[in-house]
Amino acid sequence: MRTVIHFDMDAFFASVEQLDNPDLRGQPVLVGARSRRGVVTAASYEARPTGVRSAMSMVEALRRCPDAVVVPPRRARYSELSGRVFEVFRRYTPLVEGLSVDEAFLDVTGSRTLFGEGPAIAQLIKEEVYSQIGLTGSAGVASNKFVAKIASDLDKPDGLTVVPAGGEAEFLAPLPLERMWRVGPKARVRLRAAGLQTIGDLARTDRRTLEQLLGSWGQVARELARGIDERPVVVGAPPKSLGTESTFEEDLTTTDALLKPILRQSMQVADRLVNRGLWAQVVTLKLKYGDHRIRTRQARLARAVSDTDAIFHAASELLSRFDAIEAGVRLTGVSVSSLTNEPDAELFPDVERERRERLAATTRALRERFGSAGVTRASLIADRVDAGDSHR
Numbered sequence: 220m221r222t223v224i225h226f227d228m229d230a231f232f233a234s235v236e237q238l239d240n241p242d243l244r245g246q247p248v249l250v251g252a253r254s255r256r257g258v259v260t261a262a263s264y265e266a267r268p269t270g271v272r273s274a275m276s277m278v279e280a281l282r283r284c285p286d287a288v289v290v291p292p293r294r295a296r297y298s299e300l301s302g303r304v305f306e307v308f309r310r311y312t313p314l315v316e317g318l319s320v321d322e323a324f325l326d327v328t329g330s331r332t333l334f335g336e337g338p339a340i341a342q343l344i345k346e347e348v349y350s351q352i353g354l355t356g357s358a359g360v361a362s363n364k365f366v367a368k369i370a371s372d373l374d375k376p377d378g379l380t381v382v383p384a385g386g387e388a389e390f391l392a393p394l395p396l397e398r399m400w401r402v403g404p405k406a407r408v409r410l411r412a413a414g415l416q417t418i419g420d421l422a423r424t425d426r427r428t429l430e431q432l433l434g435s436w437g438q439v440a441r442e443l444a445r446g447i448d449e450r451p452v453v454v455g456a457p458p459k460s461l462g463t464e465s466t467f468e469e470d471l472t473t474t475d476a477l478l479k480p481i482l483r484q485s486m487q488v489a490d491r492l493v494n495r496g497l498w499a500q501v502v503t504l505k506l507k508y509g510d511h512r513i514r515t516r517q518a519r520l521a522r523a524v525s526d527t528d529a530i531f532h533a534a535s536e537l538l539s540r541f542d543a544i545e546a547g548v549r550l551t552g553v554s555v556s557s558l559t560n561e562p563d564a565e566l567f568p569d570v571e572r573e574r575r576e577r578l579a580a581t582t583r584a585l586r587e588r589f590g591s592a593g594v595t596r597a598s599l600i601a602d603r604v605d606a607g608d609s610h611r
């Protein structure tokens with residue numbers, strides 16, 4: 220049984236400002252630009268009872284909390300202290316997966332003989348972070364990442380929540396859907412309309428119904444809701460980009476022919492985003508021509524995405540912006556960047572409409588390109604592992 224700790228600093232940027240400037244202690248502090256289009260990057264706990272939260276517009280935040288002190292962000296200072304917090308983490312395990320400057324998963328399975336059980340390690344880390352840096356953080360201890368992340372958020376600030384192995388489903392069951400990863404307000408309305416209130420309700424709902432409600436993510440959501448999450452802790456900082464590319468045995472000369480590898484690559488990229496709990500806002504398509512010229516086209520999407528359809532949709536639009544394809548293309552690559560683990564936008568803006576549109580567009584494109592027998596998703600998945608594929 221694994222032991223995973225999710226550690227998350229409390230109101231990190233705002234707490235750093237209060238640490239460095241004692242006048243701000245005990246005051247509602249908003250980190251962000253004071254301009255009309257400014258957004259709250261962090262709000263101290265003193266500001267939160269007014270309903271202010273990060274990603275809110277500064278105008279709205281100041282309407283709710285007129286007494287707040289607005290402080291411009293000091294990224295260099297945050298990253299300096301972030302480095303020190305991560306140093307503490309690494310004293311207890313080499314298996315540290317940074318999710319952002321102030322948040323990480325730690326796999327401490329192998330550290331238990333040295334430092335004690337998971338809860339004791341989490342407590343040591345909390346104490347050490349506080350005594351060395353002067354800031355508090357909250358920890359969740361569980362047998363997997365999903366449960367640990369939800370646990371760390373339950374008792375903020377300065378919390379420590381332990382979920383015993385075997386007790387995952389029971390722990391999650393009474394929690395409201397708001398706690399569920401990747402369920403945004405609109406999806407929640409839809410789930411509520413279907414009679415679901417808690418994560419436990421999600422766990423009990425059959426697969427088909429959940430797929431209708433949440434799209435392709437429904438099945439993953441159901442597993443997670445049951446406390447099942449096999450994703451390993453992946454050492455390192457969050458990647459800045461993810462991508463895959465493949466070289467063809469013979470140059471491809473039509474848009475139609477190129478769409479098949481581009482769809483496969485879009486799927487691989489989407490899988491990797493989902494596996495790492497990330498979303499991307501920028502999609503890049505790279506082509507290498509027969510004469511080895513390399514060209515890329517890039518699109519910034521209106522919101523961060525992590526699904527095949529959205530990535531493929533963007534990549535195929537980008538493909539239409541390349542010329543001289545008929546001269547021969549030897550390689551395509553799909554990559555994504557501007558990654559985030561906490562998209563503040565709605566995650567399922569209108570899942571039904573979007574799913575319908577995207578699936579329809581994808582299916583239509585495939586039917587047009589590969590004939591009426593169609594290339595099904597399943598067949599693409601089956602042959603997706605190309606010898607020529609390389610990951611970076």
Ligand SMILES: [Mg+2]
Binds near residue numbers: 229
């Ligand atoms: Mg935090």
